[in-house]
Amino acid sequence: MSFLIEYLPLILFFTVYKFVDIFWATGVLIVASLIQVTHQYFTKGEVAKRHWIFLAIAIILGGMTILFHDEQFIKWKATIVYAILGSALIVSKYLFNKNLVKTALEGVLSSVAEKEQNQNKITLPEKDCDQLNLFWSVLFFFIAALNIYVAYNFSLDFWVNFKVFGLIGLTFVALLFTMFKIQKYLPED
Known part of the structure; x- marks a missing residue:
């Protein structure tokens, strides 16, 4: 839901x-x-x-x-949102020494462990979290640029389909990569 x-x-x-x-x-x-x-x-x-x-x-x-x-204004929405997300990851990491990807992943993993009544706290190595933070920030900037490229070089129909299916597809692939990267730190059960 x-x-x-x-x-x-x-x-x-x-x-x-x-x-x-x-x-x-x-x-x-x-x-x-x-x-x-x-x-x-x-x-x-x-x-x-x-x-x-x-x-x-x-x-x-x-x-x-x-x-x-x-319609030119609404085409910029995804670009602005993804640029903000990419910037937030970079700024929080390098100015405030806070890795938002690590925070998000550990929050999700902790809630999964609680639901499964597993008391072991799952922690992820800093190196992997830093790589994932950089990966997601670069991905967000890439999506921001790609969205505006598609918006101005293809038809409105193509852009809407790209926005809905293309961006979700890219995000899904990135989530799979993230899961692959952290799976070795998850409990066996």
Whole structure:
């Protein structure tokens, strides 16, 4: 269910785009993002920072897309989001000495261990976490650049399909690489 809530704005954007147009799809993206943030607030008592960022960018760029009736603004959304994510990984690591990828991975692994009632705390070596942090930051910058390249060199239909399926595909492959990298540190059971 959380997967559906996480990707609901994107799913609705794609669906409405295919049946209506980019401007209606953009409006639905804004409303779905608002619903997503509201749902998270009322079910968890807090909203993840990334959802606030996605919502703000959707409102600003989506609002400009609708106001000026120009799809160029919404095309920049993914580029800005991924550039922010890449920058956050680099800045947190090299300015604040905090590896966000390590924090995220250990949080996920700890919650899995708790669900399986495994009391062993899973820790990942700094070297591997630093490599993964760099990998994800480079990937995010690459996706940011690739999105804007596709947006301006291909049709709107191609860009929407790339945004929905291409970016999810790239992220899935990166997750597989990450899982492969950390699997040797997971408990046997």
